[in-house]
Amino acid sequence: MNKKQFSSVQEWLPFEKILENGIIKLKDNSYIKIIEVIPINFNLKSDLEKESILNSYKIFLKTCNFDFQILIQSNKENLDKHISNINFQKKNENEKIKNISENYIQYIKEINQNKKSSNKKNYIIIKNYLQNEKIEENIIEELNEKYFKIKECLARCGNVVKDINEKNEVKNIILLFINKRLFLLK
Numbered sequence: 299m300n301k302k303q304f305s306s307v308q309e310w311l312p313f314e315k316i317l318e319n320g321i322i323k324l325k326d327n328s329y330i331k332i333i334e335v336i337p338i339n340f341n342l343k344s345d346l347e348k349e350s351i352l353n354s355y356k357i358f359l360k361t362c363n364f365d366f367q368i369l370i371q372s373n374k375e376n377l378d379k380h381i382s383n384i385n386f387q388k389k390n391e392n393e394k395i396k397n398i399s400e401n402y403i404q405y406i407k408e409i410n411q412n413k414k415s416s417n418k419k420n421y422i423i424i425k426n427y428l429q430n431e432k433i434e435e436n437i438i439e440e441l442n443e444k445y446f447k448i449k450e451c452l453a454r455c456g457n458v459v460k461d462i463n464e465k466n467e468v469k470n471i472i473l474l475f476i477n478k479r480l481f482l483l484k
Contacts, residue, residue, distance in 0.1 A: 313472070320463035321438055322472075327428040331441040332471055333448060335420040336458040351455050358451035364444055369421040371474055377410055421462075421471065422448060 314323045322330045343351065381403055388399040424444045426437045449459040462468055 311476075316465050316468050317438070318465065319438065320461070320465060320468045321441060322468060323434075328425055329428065329434075329437050329441060330423055330425045331445060332462040332468060333422045333424070333445055334460040334462055335422060335452060336460065337420055338456040354451070354454040358448070358455065361451055362444070362447060365425060366444075366448070367423040367425075369423060369475070371419045371421070373417045373419075373474075375410055375417050377406055381406070419471075419474075424448070 312324050312326070314325050316322050320332070322332075324330065338351070340348065340351065384399050384403055388396050391399070424441060426441050426444075428434065428437055445461060449461075452459050462471065
């Protein structure tokens with residue numbers, strides 16, 4: 299089997315650079331923009347609201363006549379701070395409250411251990427290609443237009459859409475994604 303040899307991680311990653319506005323330029327002369335979507339709790343909606351949301355989502359899918367990728371990152375919750383707060387508060391309580399607190403701590407640890415509590419981050423990744431007649435500013439403008447189209451459509455569904463436009467935030471998302479993938483390969 300012929301394996302490619304890489305002398306550094308930078309050579310292996312497909313990223314050329316992260317621009318000041320959070321847009322990523324890839325080595326293949328394409329650009330991507332990451333958008334975070336903070337979803338609604340669909341299960342808490344009435345049947346009429348659910349139907350309206352689904353219709354809005356259908357419009358979103360029909361309106362966005364460009365390629366995009368949906369990425370969901372699921373991470374186990376870190377409950378250490380919550381547990382330490384409970385332990386701190388139970389110090390001055392009677393025995394019954396202390397026992398209830400201990401049982402609650404055991405319960406949330408068990409739920410977390412069984413991966414029933416997790417933090418989910420939802421992202422949409424849109425991509426645009428640099429073609430001979432286009433310049434970088436036009437590519438960035440097109441990506442921003444796609445972002446606003448997605449934001450408008452998903453807002454009709456009740457979702458909050460956040461532009462990831464800071465370099466550090468983009469780096470953190472990429473690192474989380476790469477670290478999760480490396481963990482899965484082990």
